[in-house]
Amino acid sequence: MRQICRAVFLDADHELIGYLEPKVGFMKQAWIGDDFIQGVERLLTVPTRVVWAGPQPHPQDIPTDENLYDKAASVAPLVAPRFGFIGRYILNHDKRTYVDKAAVLGGDDRERIHPLPMLTADGTGCEGGRTGGAAALVGAWAGDRISLSATVPTGFEPLKYDLVPN
Template identity: 55%
Template sequence: MRQFYRAVLLDDDHRLIGYVEPGTQLDEHAWIGNHTVQGVERLLCAPARVAWAPRYIGELYDAAASVAPLVLPEHGCTGRYLLNHDQLGYVDKAAVRENACRHRVHPLPILTAEGGFALHALAGAWARDRISVGDNVPTGFELWKFDVAELNQFQ
């Protein structure tokens, strides 16, 4: 079954800011270097609540359609670190390991996936948390090891 997702951004009060349609299955877009995911990163120069909302859950996916889709910036730095300002954690994208095809899974769609997945403990762990992207880690933030190398477990 092909599952549609929307990357949804919310403000601090959980009100919808907008959404992006990155693609269908996670394996089609959840890769470091994917143009759409990099565009979402560029929107996160300041913390925003983020959720990768699947259509099968419906609530957030459907609600997002009530606001305008976000225009992804074409240019700008995406940053080395994903920062979670609610859990005071971060992921170093440079440390994400390659799979057999020399691709690296992008942590943002997996960590913020609504509904989570039973097959991996990290999936959904940051859903709707305040996330930003940067090149510096704030004092007091703790490194999260992101060890997902294959996405076939999320289909």
């Protein structure tokens, strides 16, 4: 899929903070270890609302004909740090769940779909069409407060993330 999807960051009140935009299509960069994804991860040192937004209108956006992808262009793009901490665990502070990136399954080619863009996709084409057995996970965390950590806080439950490349 050639769709370019922005990683859009929102504050606690769902107001735009900024965005990062990759130079390649969504499924070219939705992998564990991708430089762009790691840049997004480095920005999530504190719980921040994040949505992977695509340029097609989301069904709920049809009345205004403006979606989050377009709205993000009204703020300055962020610059992701090239170096810094990248945690093993992706934490959802709203749902009190987490995904262990080390436990993510790989496909036949050993590629592993990164949970962050899939779980936070807004449903405007950023899901890439590769949804092994758990398509319901795509977008399940969109707009939630997300951070990365080396440890799992008390009271957080694991989320079974089993999206694998087709």
